Amino acid sequence: APLLEIKDLHAEIAGGRKIINGMNLTINPGEVHAIMGPNGAGKSTLSYVLSGKPGYEITGGEVIFRGVNLLDLSPDERAAQGLFLCFQYPLEIPGVSNMAFLHTAVNSQRKKRGEVELTSPELVRKVRELGKTLGIDADMLKRPVNVGFSGGEKKRNETLQMMLLEPYFCVLDEADSGLDIDALKVVSNGVNALRSPERSMLVITHYQRLLDYIVPDVVHVFNAGRIVHTGGKELALELEATGYAQYQSEAA
Numbered sequence: 619a620p621l622l623e624i625k626d627l628h629a630e631i632a633g634g635r636k637i638i639n640g641m642n643l644t645i646n647p648g649e650v651h652a653i654m655g656p657n658g659a660g661k662s663t664l665s666y667v668l669s670g671k672p673g674y675e676i677t678g679g680e681v682i683f684r685g686v687n688l689l690d691l692s693p694d695e696r697a698a699q700g701l702f703l704c705f706q707y708p709l710e711i712p713g714v715s716n717m718a719f720l721h722t723a724v725n726s727q728r729k730k731r732g733e734v735e736l737t738s739p740e741l742v743r744k745v746r747e748l749g750k751t752l753g754i755d756a757d758m759l760k761r762p763v764n765v766g767f768s769g770g771e772k773k774r775n776e777t778l779q780m781m782l783l784e785p786y787f788c789v790l791d792e793a794d795s796g797l798d799i800d801a802l803k804v805v806s807n808g809v810n811a812l813r814s815p816e817r818s819m820l821v822i823t824h825y826q827r828l829l830d831y832i833v834p835d836v837v838h839v840f841n842a843g844r845i846v847h848t849g850g851k852e853l854a855l856e857l858e859a860t861g862y863a864q865y866q867s868e869a870a
């Protein structure tokens with residue numbers, strides 16, 4: 619069975635414009651899909667709608683994830699079901715240390731799944747191990763979540779959260795924005811280390827560059843709130859050369 623099925627999804631900004639416009643997408647376990655599209659196409663809105671962020675209204679369709687309609691679940695329940703989103707602009711949480719945040723996040727998910735919670739020493743050991751592979755030191759783990767972090771540090775921090783939570787499905791929205799090449803490699807290596815036959819990913823990006831590092835199985839062109847064209851990984855290179863304009867007419 620597919621891991622995720624988006625069926626004729628329609629969504630708008632509450633009290634505002636319609637942004638997602640009859641979107642269909644099927645992702646099988648283990649697959650990495652890329653969504654590429656121009657600015658303003660609705661890519662980030664799609665990731666917000668999948669996460670359950672308030673302020674969006676679903677006006678049609680469904681999202682079946684591991685056998686349940688994701689849209690019926692609270693954001694917490696979605697996460698416990700194994701959904702993880704890396705946002706274009708990661709949240710800052712003043713007053714909460716990174717380590718404390720990770721501890722709460724992991725154990726609240728384990729609790730919801732009926733799993734044994736991690737003890738403090740277990741968590742600290744795990745976080746330090748993963749942190750090492752991402753260039754995250756003890757100081758960064760003590761600091762408040764993302765506060766004063768550089769763009770690269772925020773992305774590495776999100777990758778740490780993702781590696782720790784071991785989700786079934788990861789959505790990465792513009793994971794390369796604000797990253798220099800070294801940080802891009804660290805984050806991509808972390809993401810690639812998570813690739814497995816049970817886990818799928820949706821990589822949203824404006825530029826082809828990221829897809830040199832996270833090589834997708836399938837590439838979709840997204841425009842005006844829906845997928846207008848689908849191809850293999852070579853489509854990303856083609857788009858880099860030709861731009862998105864040719865697929866606007868195909869959608870219309």
Ligand code: ADP
Pocket residue numbers: 631634637655656657658659660661662663664
């Ligand atoms: P993308 O990520 O593809 O660049 P977005 O999903 O961010 O696109 O935005 C899609 C459209 O919705 C854009 O025209 C944007 O201006 C508009 N939009 C996004 N968020 C809001 C909001 N909170 N209020 C009004 N318009 C919004």
Ligand code: MG
Pocket residue numbers: 657658662
């Ligand atoms: Mg944008």
Ligand code: MG
Pocket residue numbers: 661662663706791792
């Ligand atoms: Mg965006």
